[in-house]
Amino acid sequence: MTKRTTAKYKIDRRMGENIWGRAKSPVNRREYGPGQHGQRRKQKISDFGLQLRAKQKLKGYYGDLTEKQFRRIFGEAERVRGDTGENLIGLLERRLDALVYRAKFVPTIFAARQFVNHGHVTVNGQKVNIPSYRVKEGDVIEVREKSKQMGLVLEAVALAEREVPDYIEADHSKMKATFVRTPGFGDVPYPVQMEPNLVIEYYAQN
Structure with missing residues (x-):
């Protein structure tokens, strides 16, 4: 079992959302982030921060994929004809x-x-x-x-x-x-809002 697997609850708390819709998620009890500084007042997030967060949330949802794995899947989604966001979700759901x-x-x-x-x-x-x-x-x-x-x-x-x-x-x-x-983005039953359009923006600028 990987270290990423044992830290699944930290992903929820880092995102501040119950991204898998689990009844036992710590976010159901504490909405602040993990660690000693988790309860600090939330600051306004920049556009880059929103894009990064959208990528981390989608990447985390599918088992906290490594950046290399996720970037490779995104690259395939870009190369396929059609909407890149829809293609990305379709490829992730085909794992x-x-x-x-x-x-x-x-x-x-x-x-x-x-x-x-x-x-x-x-x-x-x-x-x-x-x-x-x-x-x-x-x-x-x-x-x-x-x-x-x-x-x-x-x-x-x-x-x-x-x-x-x-x-x-x-x-x-x-x-x-x-x-x-192969499902479209609207077909996938995510418990929280996913934003593949922000993921596209993130990779377009980085």
């Missing part, structure tokens, strides 16, 4: 760990990364242990037979705080999901 999380096979995006890494998932019947693997429309993702009764999986299926979006068809009786289509 295997994101799909495992969206299908409610695991309770958190961090658990999804570890779940895939440990070989608990197949894509079209073949074991895939790369969280960043890019799923294609029509691909079938399934929890391996020996992993279907794991406590982590049973806990996730029972979660009432989020639902499976309509671009994924999930059958929890078989622990199987089909990626129906």
Whole structure:
């Protein structure tokens, strides 16, 4: 498990928002940031600060991706025809760990990364242990037979705080999901406001 995984609650507090919509988020109790200076009065954020924050929030939401990973995905989004912001969200949602999380096979995006890494998932019947693997429309993702009764999986299926979006068809009786289509930004059920347009502005100036 990476250090980033163990610090997931710090991401919420640093952003000042419950970015995954979790009932246990510390932001639900304390809205100020982490550390001894977290309760200082908030200062007005510059345009650059808003852009940086938007990037950090989106990057953090998908498991606190490294800057190198996120910049590479953004570069691909720029090269594809169409709206860069829409392309960016579509590419992020096509990651295997994101799909495992969206299908409610695991309770958190961090658990999804570890779940895939440990070989608990197949894509079209073949074991895939790369969280960043890019799923294609029509691909079938399934929890391996020996992993279907794991406590982590049973806990996730029972979660009432989020639902499976309509671009994924999930059958929890078989622990199987089909990626129906690549979603647009408006299709993704983010618990908080994401601003891919500010991410574009950030990379345009840096």
